[in-house]
Amino acid sequence: MKKYVLVVVFSLLSAVCMSTGCNSNPNPIKDKKESVTNNDIVSATNVPERDNGASAVDTLDFPKHFEADYSKLHFNTDIVVEEGADINNLYRFSGKRATYDMQKAYEKLTSNVHFEKTYEGEGIGEEGVPIPNMAYEGTNKEKMFLNGETLTFLTPWSNYILRCVHPDSRDPRYNMDKYALNGELEFMNKENGYEQILLLLNDIGFKPEIDFQTVTYALNYSMLEQEEYNINMDGIEDTSKYKESWSEEDNCYYYFIRQKVNGLPLYYVYGNVIKELDICNSPVQVLYSKNGIQRLDIDKLFEIDDTADQKLVSPLPLEDLTQLMENQYEMLISDATFDVYKMELYMMAQKNLQNTYDFFPVWIISMEQIQTENGQSVKTPMQAIIDAETGTIIS
Structure with a gap:
């Protein structure tokens, strides 16, 4: 039974990516969150508007811990960013x-x-x-x-x-x-x-x-x-x-x-x-x-590839990113909820149609899927990969 549920979840997540376009921006942000708490730092200056309705920032820092409650997703989350990494100087490029x-x-x-x-x-x-x-x-x-x-x-x-x-x-x-x-x-x-x-x-x-x-x-x-x-x-x-x-x-x-x-x-x-x-x-x-x-x-x-163009990336603030994630997970036809306990900032190498690789920053999400089976609450460890700039679910 548990394996069946996981297949359904991943299949539907894939459908979400296809319907929104995996290289396009997901649904605009809808203000549905019940509460958001940042422990430590989130600072921004000169905040322009993105095409997807989220805020881009010229200066950004992430807290060490983040909390937010949505309908599907619940964040009581440790935020892990490599020490010394300049998150305001990240790029998309090829290699x-x-x-x-x-x-x-x-x-x-x-x-x-x-x-x-x-x-x-x-x-x-x-x-x-x-x-x-x-x-x-x-x-x-x-x-x-x-x-x-x-x-x-x-x-x-x-x-x-x-x-x-x-x-x-x-x-x-x-x-x-x-x-x-x-x-x-x-x-x-x-x-x-x-x-x-x-x-x-x-x-x-x-x-x-x-x-x-x-x-x-x-x-x-x-x-x-x-x-x-x-x-x-x-x-x-x-x-x-x-x-x-x-x-x-x-x-x-x-x-x-x-x-x-x-x-x-x-x-x-x-x-x-x-x-x-x-x-x-x-x-x-x-x-x-x-x-x-x-x-x-x-x-x-x-x-x-040092000769290829490099595009400066503006990672989404966590409030915007998690809301975009919630919008996509709400499309799942399932009563499952997800407790997110860790988010780690990585670069990702993703193979493209030219047999080369696209590099861009992602959040690697560690969470538990919680679902009721035969009257019992069943927790299943899961991982998700989220584009740090667009909030799109990659896998």
Whole structure:
């Protein structure tokens, strides 16, 4: 029953976007809100009128917390904006997927270990043209897959680690709270490891102008040993795959690295499929031990087209944005309401018909859908992506 409701909700939201035009302004603001409360700051000067009836501002700041009550949407919401980001200096512009040099990547990652090519073929790249696909295996069972866009390098040791960590917050096995966020390990300062990763990305051909941020966990061997778990194809625990012993040699860092654009973290649909914002969907992920990089996964990075026009963006004040959201959610044929508990300001990379990407600021909304089923109130976690300038629902 719950899955059916979600399908209906998303289908109707898509219909709303299509009926209003996903690249056009949504319905004009209707003053239906019951109450709005801003904790801390919202300041504006020289306020002109927008085409959609909302107010554009020359100077804008967002509060750390926002409250508002509507018919469908209820906001008791933490507002998250990257520290140091200039929200009055954001732009819409275009760019493309970044690529790297496969030969340089091979040389940097194989080091002195001999690797044999196990596969060579072609695939279709981001721009719709064929690109080479290569796979290699090292003498110590290391593996590497690369195509100039995505990349995976791993050692057998890293597989033991990944059986002990579950970074997907939707996974019942999630356990990153058992490891030290921003912790330090004796073999190396976490910042030194991060710098070495960025240096590697530059060395294999990603432009040094690409900006990044990281969420880093220190993985201690004793906790790794406690959390180790493996099941076979029948869903039964299989201890034969467990590591024989654990020691300080197994201490390592787990880096979840995300690109930044316009001073904001960059969101995109991970793997062209996964829409959820989560550290497990970070575009660059690295396991780093005292022996260096033990696993490297690169999904997608981007380059900005410096020759293309850039349009200055004026994000909507939260009062206007949330009213526009309410107008769209009111069109749902459902008795569901939504409690919004977090809004995070990101840049988004959205693929266009030219196989390049449009970049613009969005709010990533974390909320709970509340619906009555069989006399019981059922809460379902949901995410929505809202254009920060137009208030249009993207997904």
